Amino acid sequence: xxxxxxxxxxxxxxxxxxxxxxxxxxxxxxxxxxxxxxxxxxxxxxxxxxxxxxxxxxxxxxxxxxxxxxxxxxxxxxxxxxxxxxxxxxxxxxxxxxxxxxxxxxxxxxxxxxxxxxxxxxxxxxxxxxxxxxxxxxxxxxxxxxxxxxxxxxxxxxxxxxxxxxxxxxxxxxxxxxxxxxxxxxxxxxxxxxxxxxxxxxxxxxxxxxxxxxxxxxxxxxxxxxxxxxxxxxxxxxxxxxxxxxxxxxxxxxxxxxxxxxxxxxxxxxxxxxxxxxxxxxxxxxxxxxxxxxxxxxxxxxxxxxxxxxxxxxxxxxxxxxxxxxxxxxxxxxxxxxxxxxxxxxxxxxxxxxxxxxxxxxxxxxxxxxxxxxxxxxxxxxxxxxxxxxxxxxxxxxxxxxxxxxxxxxxxxxxxxxxxxxxxxxxxxxxxxxxxxxxxxxxxxxxxxxxxxxxx
Amino acid sequence: xxxxxxxxxxxxxxxxxxxxxxxxxxxxxxxxxxxxxxxxxxxxxxxxxxxxxxxxxxxxxxxxxxxxxxxxxxxxxxxxxxxxxxxxxxxxxxxxxxxxxxxxxxxxxxxxxxxxxxxxxxxxxxxxxxxxxxxxxxxxxxxxxxxxxxxxxxxxxxxxxxxxxxxxxxxxxxxxxxxxxxxxxxxxxxxxxxxxxxxxxxxxxxxxxxxxxxxxxxxxxxxxxxxxxxxxxxxxxxxxxxxxxxxxxxxxxxxxxxxxxxxxxxxxxxxxxxxxxxxxxxxxxxxxxxxxxxxxxxxxxxxxxxxxxxxxxxxxxxxxxxxxxxxxxxxxxxxx
Numbered sequence: 001x002x003x004x005x006x007x008x009x010x011x012x013x014x015x016x017x018x019x020x021x022x023x024x025x026x027x028x029x030x031x032x033x034x035x036x037x038x039x040x041x042x043x044x045x046x047x048x049x050x051x052x053x054x055x056x057x058x059x060x061x062x063x064x065x066x067x068x069x070x071x072x073x074x075x076x077x078x079x080x081x082x083x084x085x086x087x088x089x090x091x092x093x094x095x096x097x098x099x100x101x102x103x104x105x106x107x108x109x110x111x112x113x114x115x116x117x118x119x120x121x122x123x124x125x126x127x128x129x130x131x132x133x134x135x136x137x138x139x140x141x142x143x144x145x146x147x148x149x150x151x152x153x154x155x156x157x158x159x160x161x162x163x164x165x166x167x168x169x170x171x172x173x174x175x176x177x178x179x180x181x182x183x184x185x186x187x188x189x190x191x192x193x194x195x196x197x198x199x200x201x202x203x204x205x206x207x208x209x210x211x212x213x214x215x216x217x218x219x220x221x222x223x224x225x226x227x228x229x230x231x232x233x234x235x236x237x238x239x240x241x242x243x244x245x246x247x248x249x250x251x252x253x254x255x256x257x258x259x260x261x262x263x264x265x266x267x268x269x270x271x272x273x274x275x276x277x278x279x280x281x282x283x284x285x286x287x288x289x290x291x292x293x294x295x296x297x298x299x300x301x302x303x304x305x306x307x308x309x310x311x312x313x314x315x316x317x318x319x320x321x322x323x324x325x326x327x328x329x330x331x332x333x334x335x336x337x338x339x340x341x342x343x344x345x346x347x348x349x350x351x352x353x354x355x356x357x358x359x360x361x362x363x364x365x366x367x368x369x370x371x372x373x374x375x376x377x378x379x380x381x382x383x384x385x386x387x388x389x390x391x392x393x394x395x396x397x398x399x400x401x402x403x404x405x406x407x408x409x410x411x412x413x414x415x416x417x418x419x420x421x422x423x424x425x426x427x428x429x430x431x432x433x434x435x436x437x438x439x440x441x442x443x444x445x446x447x448x449x450x451x452x453x454x455x456x
Numbered sequence: 457x458x459x460x461x462x463x464x465x466x467x468x469x470x471x472x473x474x475x476x477x478x479x480x481x482x483x484x485x486x487x488x489x490x491x492x493x494x495x496x497x498x499x500x501x502x503x504x505x506x507x508x509x510x511x512x513x514x515x516x517x518x519x520x521x522x523x524x525x526x527x528x529x530x531x532x533x534x535x536x537x538x539x540x541x542x543x544x545x546x547x548x549x550x551x552x553x554x555x556x557x558x559x560x561x562x563x564x565x566x567x568x569x570x571x572x573x574x575x576x577x578x579x580x581x582x583x584x585x586x587x588x589x590x591x592x593x594x595x596x597x598x599x600x601x602x603x604x605x606x607x608x609x610x611x612x613x614x615x616x617x618x619x620x621x622x623x624x625x626x627x628x629x630x631x632x633x634x635x636x637x638x639x640x641x642x643x644x645x646x647x648x649x650x651x652x653x654x655x656x657x658x659x660x661x662x663x664x665x666x667x668x669x670x671x672x673x674x675x676x677x678x679x680x681x682x683x684x685x686x687x688x689x690x691x692x693x694x695x696x697x698x699x700x701x702x703x704x705x706x707x708x709x710x711x712x713x714x715x716x717x718x719x720x721x722x723x724x725x726x727x728x729x730x731x732x733x734x735x736x737x738x739x740x741x742x743x744x745x746x747x748x749x750x751x752x753x754x755x756x757x758x759x760x761x762x763x764x765x766x767x768x769x770x771x772x773x774x775x776x777x778x779x780x781x782x783x784x785x786x787x788x789x790x791x792x
Contacts, residue, residue: 057567183780189567190498191717194709195779198772201706209765361581361702365574372571427585434578438555441572 007380007449014387021395028270031277033394038284039346040386044370045291045379046338052377052451053304054331055311057193060180062363063200064336066207066355067176068169068343073157073214073353075165076223080156083147087212090140091155094133101129144212154215163226165344166287173340174333176203181332185325197360208355221352227279230272240264243271280349287345288383291338295379307331366393369433373440375447384449392436396429457614462747464616468605474735475728476624476693479631482727483686484704485711486638486720487679493655493718494675495556497569502683503705504580507698508547509684510691511588513540514595521597529599534626537688544680551576552676560672584698592697596623623693634685635724638678642720647674655718706768707734710775716785725787730771738764 018037022030043061050056105122112118145153184195208216233239244251247267254260298304310317310324318324347353366389374385392399401422408418440447484502491499516536526532555576559569602625605617642648647670654661654671662668687701694700707730715726741759762770778785 057570183776187779187783189565190570191713191779191783193567193570194498194713195776198706198710198775202769202772205766205769209763365577368571368574369578421586424586424589427582427590429582430578430585431582434575434580434582437575437578438572441568441575442555442558445568 010384010449017391028273031274031281033391035277035280035284035349037387037390038288039342040370040390041288041383042291042342043339043367044382044386045295046335047367047371048376048379048382049295050331050335051371053307054328056328056332057189058196059193059364060196060200061339061367062358062360063203064173064339065343065363066204066358067172068340069347069353070207070214071169071172072162072165072223072344072347073220075157075160075168076162077157078159080147080152083144083155087140087144090136094137097129097133101125141212154212162224162348166341169340169344170337174337177333177336181329185328185332204358214353217356219352219354223351225351227276230276233272233275234268240268243268284345292379369437373447375449377451378449381447381449392432393429396432397425400425400428458747461614461616462744464614464618465744468618470735470739472620472624474732476627478728478731479627480686480690481707481711481731482724483631483682484708485723485727487682488708488712489717489720489723490675491679494651494671497566500570500573501577501580502708503702504577505683506687507584507701508580509540509544510687510696511584512543513537513688514593514696516540517595531596531598531692533595533688533692541681541684544684545677548676548680590698592695594695596692627689627693630685630689707771710771713775714778714785716787719787722785722787733774734767734770737761737770738767
C-alpha cells in the first residue's frame with residue numbers, strides 16, 4: 001500500500017477533477033471526458049508497450065487508429081448487396097491478385113540469390129501487377145461508387161455487432177504494423193520515427209480517397225451502438241421508474257402534478273444521455289482493466305525483463321542469444337494492435353467514421369505527450385498521462401478564458417487586444433500542451449509516475 | 457507544331473510548377489538536414505518554424521502597406537522578409553537558450569531532443585495561431601504574371617499557352633542566390649568549414665579548437681533564414697495557412713532523407729526529386745498524347761498514373777523505397 005501511494009493519490013486527484021467537472025459543468029460533459037480519457041488510456045498503453053518496454057519510436061499511431069476505425073465500419077455496416085453485385089467479383093479478383101503478387105515475390109526472393117536479374121524480375125511482377133490491378137479495379141470502383149452515392153456508394157461491411165470490430169481492428173492494425181515493421185524496424189530511432197509518421201499519412205490518404213472502401217471523406221454515419229439509444233431509453237418503463245426513484249427527493253418537493261410531470265420529463269432526457277455514456281464508460285473500463293492486467297503481467301514476466309534488456313543494451317541482449325529483430329517486430333505488432341482497438345473503440349463511441357478528422361497533431365503527437373508526461377515504461381503512468389493530458393486538452397479553453405480574464409481585467413471589455421486573445425482561446429491548448437511537455441521533459445524526464453523496476 | 461505544343465504543355469503544367477515547389481521544399485530540406493548534421497536530431501518544428509517566419513513577414517508586409525511603402529511591380533513581402541528573418545532568428549536563439557542548450561550539455565540521446573522539438577512544435581504552432589489565426593491568407597501584391605497565356609499564344613502562334621507567375625521566377629531567383637551563398641559559406645569560409653568539421657566528427661573538431669557554441673548558433677541562424685525565406689516564398693506562391701505549413705514538414709523530411717540526411721546538397725536536390733515525382737506521377741497525360749499521337753491512336757482515359765489525391769503519398773512512397781534500398785539517401789548522407 002505504502003509503495004503505491006503515489007499511484008493511488010495521482011489517480012484519486014484525477015478522478016476528483018473529473019467529478020469536479022461533473023458538479024461545475026455537467027455530468028454528461030464529465031462522462032464524455034471520462035470516456036475519451038479511457039480511449040486515450042488504451043492508446044497510451046499501446047504506445048507505452050513500444051516506447052517504454054522496447055524503446056521503439058512509433059509516430060504512426062494515427063494510422064493504426066484510423067485502421068481500427070475502418071474495422072468498425074467494415075464489421076458493423078450491413079453489406080450493400082447492389083454494390084457487391086456490380087463490383088464485388090472484380091474486387092475479390094483484385095484481392096487474389098495482390099495475394100498472388102506477394103507470394104510470387106516471396107517465392108522469387110527465397111528461390112534465387114540476390115542478383116540484378118532477381119531485382120528486375122521483382123520489379124516486373126510489381127509493375128505488371130499494378131497495371132492489372134488498375135485495369136480490373138477501375139470499372140468496378142466506378143460502378144460501386146455510382147450505387148446511390150448519396151447514402152452508400154461503397155461495398156459496406158459484414159453487418160455484425162460493432163463490438164467484434166474491437167478485435168478485428170486489433171488484427172488490422174497488427175497486420176499493418178507487421179508490414180511496416182518488416183520494412184522499417186531496421187532503421188535508426190529517428191529515421192523510424194519519420195518513416196512511421198509518413199507511412200501513417202499514406203494510410204490516411206488511402207482511406208480518405210478510396211471511396212469504395214468506406215466512403216472516404218464522405219464519412220460513414222449512424223453506426224450501430226453496443227449500448228441502448230437515448231430515444232429508446234426514454235420510453236422504457238424501468239428506466240423512467242429508475243429516474244423517478246433516483247430523484248425522489250427533488251420530485252417530492254414539487255406539489256403541482258403537471259409541473260412534476262414536466263420536471264420528470266426533463267430529468268429523463270438528461271439522465272438518458274448520462275446513462276448511455278455510463279454504459280460506454282463501463283465497457284471502456286473493462287477493456288482498460290483487461291489490458292492493464294495483461295501488460296502488467298507481461299512487464300514482470302521473463303519476457304518483460306528480456307524486453308527491457310533489449311531496450312537498455314541491444315548488443316548485450318543479442319550476445320545473450322535473444323533474437324532482437326524478432327522481439328522488436330513482435331512488440332511493434334502488439335503495441336499497434338492495442339492502438340487499433342482504441343481506434344475501433346473511438347469510432348464505436350462517436351457512432352461515425354470521419355477519415356478527414358485524422359490528423360497527426362491529435363492522434364500521434366498528443367498521444368506521445370500523454371506517454372511522456374505520464375511516465376514511459378510504467379503502465380499506470382501511461383494511463384494517468386492519457387487521463388491528465390486529455391483532461392487538460394478539453395478543459396484548456398475554460399482555463400485559458402479564466403486566465404485571460406484575470407490578467408486583462410484592467411483592460412476594457414471591448415479592448416482590441418483582449419477581444420483578440422479571447423477569440424484565439426482554442427489555440428491556447430497547444431501552448432499548454434507544449435509548455436507542459438517541455439517542463440516535464442526538463443524537470444521530470446521520467447514522467448509523473450516514473451518506471452519502477454522490482455529487483456528480485 | 458504539335459510537338460512544340462506538347463512540350464509547352466508539359467512546361468506549363470509540369471516543369472514550372474514543379475521547379476518552384478521544389479525550390480521551396482529544398483530550402484526547408486536544407487535546414488532540416490543542417491540541424492540533423494550539426495545538432496544531431498530530427499527537428500520536428502521545421503514546418504512550424506517556416507510558418508512562424510512567414511507570419512512575421514506578413515505582419516511587416518501589412519505594416520509597410522499601411523505606410524504606403526511598396527516595391528512597385530515586386531511584392532512588398534520581399535522588403536518585409538529581412539525583418540521577418542530577424543525576428544525568427546531571435547526566436548530560435550531564445551528557444552535554443554531556454555530549451556535545447558540544456559539537453560546538449562546533458563548529452564541527451566537524439567530521441568530526447570526530437571521529443572523536445574515536438575514540445576517546441578506545439579508552442580510555435582500555438583504562437584502562430586494566437587497571433588495571426590488559423591485562416592488562409594494571401595499577402596501577394598505587385599505584378600502577378602510575367603508571361604500570360606494569351607500573350608504567349610499571340611507571340612508564338614501555338615495553341616498552348618505558357619503562364620509564368622512572377623512568384624515562380626522570384627522563388628527560383630531567390631533560391632539560387634540563397635543556396636549559392638550558403639554553399640559558398642559552407643565550403644569556403646572558415647566558419648563554414650568548422651561547421652562541416654563539427655558535423656563530421658564532433659570530438660576531433662572540439663580538439664582542434666572549434667567553438668561549439670558558435671557553430672550551434674550559426675546553424676540556428678542559417679535555419680531561421682532558410683525557414684523564413686522558404687516559408688515566405690511558399691506563401692507568396694500559394695497562400696499562407698498554418699495547417700498547410702505543418703503538413704509541409706512531411707515532404708520536407710522526405711526530401712532531406714531522400715537526399716541523404718545531414719548532407720545539405722543532397723537535401724537541395726532531394727527537394728526537386730520529391731517535387732518532380734509528386735507532379736510527374738499525378739499529372740494527367742491525356743492532352744500531351746493527344747498532341748503527339750496520330751488521331752487513330754488517341755487515348756480514352758486520362759492517362760493519369762495516380763489520382764492527385766495521392767500527391768503526398770507519392771513522396772512518402774519514394775522515401776520508403778529509398779529507406780529500404782539505400783538508407784543513407786541517394787547522395788550519401790551524414791557528411792556535411
